[in-house]
Amino acid sequence: MRVREFMRCDLTSVELDTTVSHVIYLLHQSGLASLPVVDEDGRVVGVISERDLIRAVLPGYVDMLQSVAFLPSLDQLSRRLHEIGPKPVAEFMTEEVVAARPDDNDLHVADLMIRKGLKQIPVLDDQKRLVGVVRRIDLLHRLRR
């Protein structure tokens, strides 16, 4: 089955100068796990995910230890979030965009998501413009039918 048959045609995205605060608001409102970042021509130039934001507010060694159990509280994270809130998303996004094309098949997308550990990936046209997204749940929902 082709991606275009089960992708979610939701073009919710942010721009390079969108603030981190607005990204958090959008992720919360839209229920998406990440948002494509587009340039002035509408081309996807990055992705900002929950994981990118968490990484931005956690001390560097947490990633290595894979635990926050030793932190006294989450106040430090809250302070850090307030600090980076007005900053542009371009500073925190992942520039390597893992994406699918509308004519890719479902197996290819499933493999991509598993290998890269992604909850969702953008679907781009030939000019790298956003035409949809595929979430893990979209694949599961489709496979259950």
Add this chain to the structure above:
Amino acid sequence: MILTVTLNPTLDKFYWVHELPLSLDKPEEAVLIRSDRSLTSAGGKGINVSTFLSCHGVETVALGFLAGHTGQIILQDLLSRGITANFVWMPGENRTNVTVIVRGREYHPLLIHEEGPPVSEEAMGIFLRKYERMLRRAEYVVLGGSLPPGCSPDCYRTLVQHAHRAGARVIVHAGGDALMRTIGEGPFLVKPDVREDLQLGALPVSTPDEIARAGQWMVAQGVEASLISHHVTGDVLATRDGVWELEARVPLATFKNLVGADDALVGGLLSALIRGEKLVEAARYGMAAALATAEVEEKLCLDAGAIRRELGHVTIRRRSEG
């Protein structure tokens, strides 16, 4: 691609009832009205046009503002129908519009429309950037429905200007001051909503003659074409080349839900234009789509076969005075 703009989307709720006791003179404390059927769908004029187009295989993207839990239901409904959505999220709650239809009197529905959440300058700024980007892919733009609180009355005029700079043709499918302010920009087509007020600026639009005069006046102001409905079974198309009356000889008793008819008219007209038909023939197809829509309980008729069958009921007559 056809871009539709719905600045004030709605969750449309339809209830069918057998009786609507509107007199509250009785001493009972409450009036209970039982509904034997209900339907819920994403709405607003632009969204309805996108729904129609998408289901008829025309590439379309719906733009506008979403807010709150109602916004999430609207988005989910659009995505589940395969419609491409590109909305700006903002605080508040999208409106819900209620239509109560009494069986046997479908021609006179009871409508309750909410105002909708206010749009901040920040949200409008985000929208304009998104709109500019999407215009590069658009052949036609449909500006549909009422303006939400907080929007400048010049909003549609500004959006027409942006679209013209990008080389897109614009259809203004709205009413009141917001529509009147676009006329000087020369949009491709205006489809005025005159449900609440049978006036277009200072011009009355109650009869076909008055509608023809109002249409010609708008064309003289710069609009390429004007399409105004009178009742459900008549439309008047005015262009620089003349004025046409479209009429359908269909008994009103066949109508089941009139709410989406105007939007099916615009969607049908656009889908015919995209197929390469001339404007007059496209308007005829649009009217057939409106008739087919009025004859089903769902808000829009998405059955191309039913629309083609209605084409035989639509007649076109060129008005002699031009």
